[in-house]
Amino acid sequence: MIILNSKKALCDYRNSLEKKGARVGFVPTMGFLHEGHLSLVRIAKENADAAIVSIFVNPTQFAPNEDLEKYPRDIHRDITLLEEVYCDALYMPSNEDIYPAGFQTYVDVNEISKYFEGESRPTHFRGVSTVVSILFNQIRPHFSVFGQKDAQQARLIQQMVKDLSMNIDVIVAPIVREKNGLAMSSRNKYLTIKEREDASIIYRTLLEGAELIKQGWDNAPEICQILINHMKGAEGAKPEYIKIVDQVNFSETGKLQKGSNYIILAACRFGFTRLIDNLIVEN
Ligand code: PAF
Numbered sequence: 001m002i003i004l005n006s007k008k009a010l011c012d013y014r015n016s017l018e019k020k021g022a023r024v025g026f027v028p029t030m031g032f033l034h035e036g037h038l039s040l041v042r043i044a045k046e047n048a049d050a051a052i053v054s055i056f057v058n059p060t061q062f063a064p065n066e067d068l069e070k071y072p073r074d075i076h077r078d079i080t081l082l083e084e085v086y087c088d089a090l091y092m093p094s095n096e097d098i099y100p101a102g103f104q105t106y107v108d109v110n111e112i113s114k115y116f117e118g119e120s121r122p123t124h125f126r127g128v129s130t131v132v133s134i135l136f137n138q139i140r141p142h143f144s145v146f147g148q149k150d151a152q153q154a155r156l157i158q159q160m161v162k163d164l165s166m167n168i169d170v171i172v173a174p175i176v177r178e179k180n181g182l183a184m185s186s187r188n189k190y191l192t193i194k195e196r197e198d199a200s201i202i203y204r205t206l207l208e209g210a211e212l213i214k215q216g217w218d219n220a221p222e223i224c225q226i227l228i229n230h231m232k233g234a235e236g237a238k239p240e241y242i243k244i245v246d247q248v249n250f251s252e253t254g255k256l257q258k259g260s261n262y263i264i265l266a267a268c269r270f271g272f273t274r275l276i277d278n279l280i281v282e283n
Helices: 007-020 035-047 075-084 124-139 148-163 186-190 193-198 201-214 220-232
Strands: 002-004 024-029 050-055 089-091 143-147 169-173 237-246 261-270 273-282
Touching (some): 002 007, 007 124, 035 050, 035 075, 035 143, 035 169, 050 124, 075 089, 124 148, 143 148, 148 169, 148 273, 186 273, 201 220, 201 237, 201 261, 201 273, 220 261
Parallel strands (some): 002 089, 024 050, 024 143, 050 089, 143 169
């Protein structure tokens, strides 16, 4: 695997790929990789001549109260894992490579960024769409792979690519789960062994929601209330929200329609750790 430590190194590598007419797949990450990330890299490998992964802990998507410095990092382990899945190149830009002195341009996907995750983290998505568009411009991939785990983020990137006529396919890859159903996430590291077990309630609650919909329940707020109550009764769980959104436009729905697909979104705290998860339901 080639390690690209600067924008200049990336630029030279990308130009060499261009000359070969290579198809480039890109997976943006903030490092501290787990099986969920590796599943995205495998998809990139399957569909590209060259799979590039970036590791950049992006300051603009952290609020002042969220500790950027404490974000978990283990670059040696990340490199080993990426080599095991035959990643072609790892791009690790400096802060200056992404946000040079005098930087003042931000990308804001207005509507999608307002709700759900955007409510508790108001500046988060602006940081995500900005850094991803900078990385897209630097890497110039043919396609990029995002995880369904961060459903709102994936939808936001799809919207950005469409609105800004970026000629990049966005592939959304399925969630990878632990044996107990807990969605893989870098944040799981913060959970105690007990919290990790308790947190399996999130997936069980999502499955219960899917079951209610399958049985014909169609009042979304009512279903969400049942699911919130279910979660509240579970040990250690402090649910923040459960919402049902339309899979296409990511907006909240009242009455569920037959033939439409929905996503049940959940955010829940266990101790100091805030987790999100979701489940796509075909109605
Ligand atoms: O999902 C993440 O890890 C980040 O939000 C991303 C897409 C790498 C942008 O910093």
